[in-house]
Amino acid sequence: MSDEILKSHRDAIDALDAQILAMLNQRAGHARAIGELKGGGLVYRPEREAQVLARIKQLNSGPLPDESVAKLFREIMSACLSIERPLTIAYLGPEGTFSQSAAIKQFGHAAVTQACASIDEAFRVVEAGAADYVVAPVENSTEGAVGRTLDLMVSTPLKVCGEVELRIHHHLLRREAGLAGIRRVYSHAQSLAQCHEWLNDNLPVEVERVSVSSNAEAARLASLDAHCAAIAGDAAAERFGLHKLAENIEDEPNNTTRFLVLGYHDTNASGRDKTSLVMSAQNKPGAVHQLLSPLAENGVSMTKFESRPSRTGLWEYLFFVDIEGHTSEARVQNTLEALRERAAFVKVLGAYPVAVL
């Protein structure tokens, strides 16, 4: 490549960067004006953000992939929103957990993330008004439901206003560069289970597997001891400055965790929405079938069904159900009405846009 051609491309990039910068600030000016119209009220509008991202993906003609442009616009909206008012997002800490990555995936890097010691605390902080939203894990594709989050959703006054899907990649991390001399591997029990076969195949049997409270905690412990390694994700590797000895060591390649975002408000329809409900059924034959028949009658699809023992009575079950559509749609309203007639208890946990990223 000749120096002159290289220079002409770099000059073109410099000129475009100046234009992009001016346009970004114009965009921020509109966001600020919208912020003033909101008059100190609700600034975060998940339905609008979902529409912006979906439109960008649709408009994109490359060569940048849809995912890359959507991620860039995620950050642009995050920066624009933060000049209206910066948001604080509570998550299950410490720093470097997948919950923190999910919070950043949904709100971008301009949001302030606040690490909490437990999922309970993350809910409480938002319920008390000390943070704006909580991002909590609700299910993993290999390990199933996160029971504590489901339990907390039954009684919280907070509403679900979004969902985040995060591909979970685990790496073997260590302070030193090679595999030799590892005596112990730390990780959360779920992650040890998700990498069980890789560990069997790649580490000597005498290497001890120790479960700890989170992957970020595992990475912290490994950063303190040359004979220890950790299984954790990219964020924890970066946070504790560890080498990645082996990447993507999860046994199940599509390992994904779904998180829910909860805050103190309802969300308008975006055009592609889900509604999450919890309800109880009596413990008698056919009760669940009878309970769910209004869905089919109203042409509403169910995207999730999870049962969990209720804490109020022996052998009573709660059913966590996600349906397609928004509570402002007639078919969803009719379904809810019929469900309320049949179930002893129905709570709408929230209606929110389907994850775009």
Ligand SMILES: C=C(O[C@@H]1C=C(C(=O)O)C=C[C@H]1O)C(=O)O
């Ligand atoms: C600008 C707005 O406020 C926020 C920022 C958005 C953006 O940058 O596009 C979109 C939705 C809101 O979360 C808005 O409500 O339109």
